[in-house]
Amino acid sequence: MTKKKVEQLRKFLKISICSLLGIELALIGSVAYNFRGNKAIKPYVENNLTKIIQKQEEKMGLKHFDMPSVEYDLPKDLPQIIKISPAFVGLYRPEEDKIYLITCIMRTKEFNLENTIAEIANFGFVNDAEEVVYHELGHFYADKLSEYLGWGNWPPKVVGNDKFVGVKMVSEGIAEYFEHKSTGNEYDKPPEYLLNLEEFKSDNDFFYNGGYQLVKPIIDKHGRIGIAYLIESPPELEDIIDLVKYQKRAIEFLDLVR
Incomplete structure (x- = not known):
């Protein structure tokens, strides 16, 4: 194993100091444990x-x-x-x-x-197992709300089409909202956060953290009706470039219908 590969492993595993033998043993132990x-x-x-x-x-x-x-x-x-x-x-x-x-x-x-x-x-x-359950319960709630409203299972299977990004962002955003609300670890970022797409470090950062900031003001203000709006009208692909505009449109619409 080359020195370069060792450094790549260190970075991937987030280990600052580890011998080559230690890395190999740790990987073996980790994989074995993962099956248990x-x-x-x-x-x-x-x-x-x-x-x-x-x-x-x-x-x-x-x-x-x-x-x-x-x-x-x-x-x-x-x-x-x-x-x-x-x-x-x-x-x-x-x-x-x-x-x-x-x-x-x-x-x-x-x-x-x-x-x-x-x-x-x-x-x-x-x-933390409890936090993971809180997150998955957010997915569960969105699905059951959709069924209750007669819209069927949610999220729909949209992999590979133009609706995937918006649906995935709303789905993980709702689940993150349920998790953070349940643990008391809520946080806000300025609106510009959603406009600087190049600032997101990864797809997960965009879907989870970005999704959370997208749905938070909508659910904060409109609760269950806000969740219903999000699952029925997630951002279209063209909305992704200006998610703040999508937020504003959603809140203004919900203000009128409540």
Whole structure:
């Protein structure tokens, strides 16, 4: 392995100091652990899901339509490389009303052996299980609201067409809103943030952080009706270049109809 490749691995794994042997052993251990998962996650979620939903309802000021089912692995039809990706921790499938959690990249708040192993195997880059559930519940709520309104499952399958960007941005934005509202970690950025598309560091940054800032003022002001507007009229491709204009149009319309 060349020095250049070692440096690339260091950067990818966010490790500042690690010997070549240490990197190789860490990778082997991490991949092996990823096939095992954190055995503390399933009992934690099963024992606390009702409380997590109740807390979210109180913070959001709305009621969930139903209780989702939860699977503690990702669907078998997903490529294995996605299943062990540190950037992929959960999935909601609207056609199944089911949340999938990849437990190997999560920990609970308790101090125990399972959580310690998860931290070590993932070099400290693990996700809080409760926060992941809050996020996936946002996807669940948007889907069930769409069904309640007679619009069918949401988000629709739009991969590869012009509506994908707007739908993906709204979908992840709503889920991020549910997560941040539930944890109390809300934040605002100036309107210009959404106009400087070249400032986004990655697709995930755009869809998650950008999506959150897009939907936040709309949901803050109009709640469930705001969410309904977003899922029924997500930004078109031409709206992406001026998302502030889209926000303003949405809020002005909702102000009139309420």
